[in-house]
Amino acid sequence: xxxxxxxxxxxxxxxxxxxxxxxxxxxxxxxxxxxxxxxxxxxxxxxxxxxxxxxxxxxxxxxxxxxxxxxxxxxxxxxxxxxxxxxxxxxxxxxxxxxxxxxxxxxxxxxxxxxxxxxxxxxxxxxxxxxxxxxxxxxxxxxxxxxxxxxxxxxxxxxxxxxxxxxxx
Amino acid sequence: xxxxxxxxxxxxxxxxxxxxxxxxxxxxxxxxxxxxxxxxxxxxxxxxxxxxxxxxxxxxxxxxxxxxxxxxxxxxxxxxxxxxxxxxxxxxxxxxxxxxxxxxxxxxxxxxxxxxxxxxxxxxxxxxxxxxxxxxxxxxxxxxxxxxxxxxxxxxxxxxxxxxxxxxxxxxxxxxxxxxxxxxxxxxxxxxxxxxxxxxxxxxxxxxxxxxxxxxxxxxxxxxxxxxxxxxxxxxxxxxxxxxxxxxxxxxxxxxxxxxxxxxxxxxxxxxxxxxxxxxxxxxxxxxx
Numbered sequence: 422x423x424x425x426x427x428x429x430x431x432x433x434x435x436x437x438x439x440x441x442x443x444x445x446x447x448x449x450x451x452x453x454x455x456x457x458x459x460x461x462x463x464x465x466x467x468x469x470x471x472x473x474x475x476x477x478x479x480x481x482x483x484x485x486x487x488x489x490x491x492x493x494x495x496x497x498x499x500x501x502x503x504x505x506x507x508x509x510x511x512x513x514x515x516x517x518x519x520x521x522x523x524x525x526x527x528x529x530x531x532x533x534x535x536x537x538x539x540x541x542x543x544x545x546x547x548x549x550x551x552x553x554x555x556x557x558x559x560x561x562x563x564x565x566x567x568x569x570x571x572x573x574x575x576x577x578x579x580x581x582x583x584x585x586x587x588x589x590x
Numbered sequence: 591x592x593x594x595x596x597x598x599x600x601x602x603x604x605x606x607x608x609x610x611x612x613x614x615x616x617x618x619x620x621x622x623x624x625x626x627x628x629x630x631x632x633x634x635x636x637x638x639x640x641x642x643x644x645x646x647x648x649x650x651x652x653x654x655x656x657x658x659x660x661x662x663x664x665x666x667x668x669x670x671x672x673x674x675x676x677x678x679x680x681x682x683x684x685x686x687x688x689x690x691x692x693x694x695x696x697x698x699x700x701x702x703x704x705x706x707x708x709x710x711x712x713x714x715x716x717x718x719x720x721x722x723x724x725x726x727x728x729x730x731x732x733x734x735x736x737x738x739x740x741x742x743x744x745x746x747x748x749x750x751x752x753x754x755x756x757x758x759x760x761x762x763x764x765x766x767x768x769x770x771x772x773x774x775x776x777x778x779x780x781x782x783x784x785x786x787x788x789x790x791x792x793x794x795x796x797x798x799x800x801x802x803x804x805x806x807x808x809x810x811x812x813x814x815x816x817x818x819x820x821x822x823x824x825x826x827x828x829x830x831x832x833x834x835x836x837x838x839x840x841x842x843x844x845x846x847x848x849x850x851x852x853x854x855x856x857x858x859x860x861x862x863x864x865x866x867x868x869x870x871x872x873x874x875x876x877x878x879x
Contacts, residue, residue: 469603477610484617490625492617499614503607552618552625 427463431475434459435482442487450566452553454574456483456494457545458581460502461537465513469506476502490553497549501541508540531579538578542571638758641714641726649712649854656854663744706821709733709858711741714758716853721788723763725749727856730757740819740859746826746848747771747784748856750819759858765791765850772814773826775803775842781814784826784844791850794827796842803840805832811844818864 434455441453460476467475480495512533529537550567619626649656711727729735731754741748741761749769753760762769765786773784773796780803782796796811809829815822827844835841861867 470606473603473606473610477614480614481617490618491621492614493625496611496614496618499607499610503603552628 430462431459431479435479435486438483439486442483442489450569451573452549452570453577454494454542454545454549454570455578455581456480456498457501457541457574458578460498460505461541462582465509469503472502472505473499493549493552496552497545500548501545504544505541508537508544512537534582535575535579538575538582539571542574542578543567546570546574634755638714638726642728645712645714652852652854655852705862707860707862709735709860711735711759711856711858713853713856716850717763718765718791718850721767723765723850725761725763725853725856727751727759727761727858728757729858730755730759732756734860735759735858738819738864740861741856742820742824742859743848743853743856746846747813747820747824748848748850748853751858761856763850764794764846764848771820771826772816773811774814775799775805775809775811775829780805781816782839782842784811792846793830794844794846796829796844797835797839799832799840799842801834801838801840805829805840805842807831811842818861818867820859821861 438455441455445453456479459479460472463472463475476498477495480498481492483489483494484491512529546567550563550570615629619629709729711729711733713725714728715724715726717723717725725741725748727735727741735751736754737751739751741751747764749761749763749766750771751759752762764771764784767786767788770783770785772781774781775796780799782799784794784796786794799805807829810825811827811829813820813822813824813826825847827846830843830845832840832842
């Protein structure tokens with residue numbers, strides 16, 4: 422049942438991402454990315470190998486089905502998947518019943534959720550902007566673009582998680 | 591020694607991550623020109639860093655040879671100096687010193703190198719094992735090195751700069767089948783084209799030499815000065831033998847003076863009049879179109 426739930430979530434987030442890529446072109450320098458949410462919200466106990474492969478697959482599918490640079494989303498999602506455990510390690514709590522470190526996104530307070538999203542989107546957007554940015558642009562331009570993309574996407578991701586995804590996952 | 595499972599696991603994760611990222615990078619490079627050039631720029635920066643370091647190590651280990659060359663050069667200059675002193679003493683005794691000095695000042699003895707500027711560069715990479723050899727030198731556009739400049743050493747001609755980046759330049763070696771330079775046999779006639787045939791790195795061929803040119807073993811081959819790359823009369827090699835090609839020209843086998851396997855530093859030559867010469871040559875080319 423859980424597997425079906427995640428496959429369904431995978432498809433929904435992918436479609437949402439394709440719709441964003443196709444119709445929400447707010448600004449040439451702003452990219453609305455929903456797919457990092459899939460990498461972030463996959464079960465905490467999933468192996469890093471599977472996480473990286475899922476990130477790679479969802480990123481590559483997005484690249485292939487949208488009008489972007491093939492491999493760009495895949496590279497960033499794989500990096501995010503590889504570093505997810507590192508990001509979430511300080512957020513885990515000790516579960517007395519299972520006697521293991523547990524991570525439950527549903528119990529996250531707003532501050533903790535924003536921190537998680539902020540760290541994840543930074544990991545996603547730093548390589549994204551560096552690879553995607555036009556040639557000859559300075560550090561200031563790249564930094565502003567990273568900050569803008571992270572800020573806007575964290576707000577959107579926070580709303581999505583609070584309003585819909587948290588209930589689903 | 592057995593490694594703990596945690597380390598095996600970490601290595602495994604890193605390898606999978608590296609493989610996936612490599613696939614992504616490959617896709618990006620193949621599908622986007624801008625990203626491709628950016629990645630290649632990064633690769634070249636890393637490459638040149640390693641070349642620079644390996645060249646520094648090679649130069650350090652070759653210091654004994656460099657020192658030997660310097661001692662030989664020093665001995666040759668000392669000998670030349672002694673000869674000149676002897677010559678000056680002799681003409682002073684004959685009372686001709688003032689006359690010759692005024693002749694030199696008047697331009698009779700002007701150096702063939704007037705109108706050229708020189709930049710010393712370190713060789714970072716030097717290939718010898720292909721038929722299209724090249725060098726990378728540590729001077730680029732920031733140092734005034736641009737495309738189409740000649741490269742020499744005190745021993746002879748090395749090649750021509752065919753591409754210049756901000757910090758490094760690509761030199762097409764004389765040991766490259768696509769390279770040819772205008773040269774002459776002796777200081778007089780005997781013009782021809784010096785080309786490498788892809789064989790020994792110590793031999794090249796002076797082709798298209800007129801049949802009436804006398805060739806003797808040991809004759810020095812110099813740059814002709816007919817191109818804007820090199821000044822005239824830079825020694826390139828010594829004639830070894832010749833044969834007649836198609837009954838029309840002589841093809842002279844030349845032993846190169848430059849030992850390409852031992853290149854540490856080179857001199858980039860800029861012909862200050864090159865732009866003017868090239869623009870005049872372009873007029874002729876426009877008539878040919």
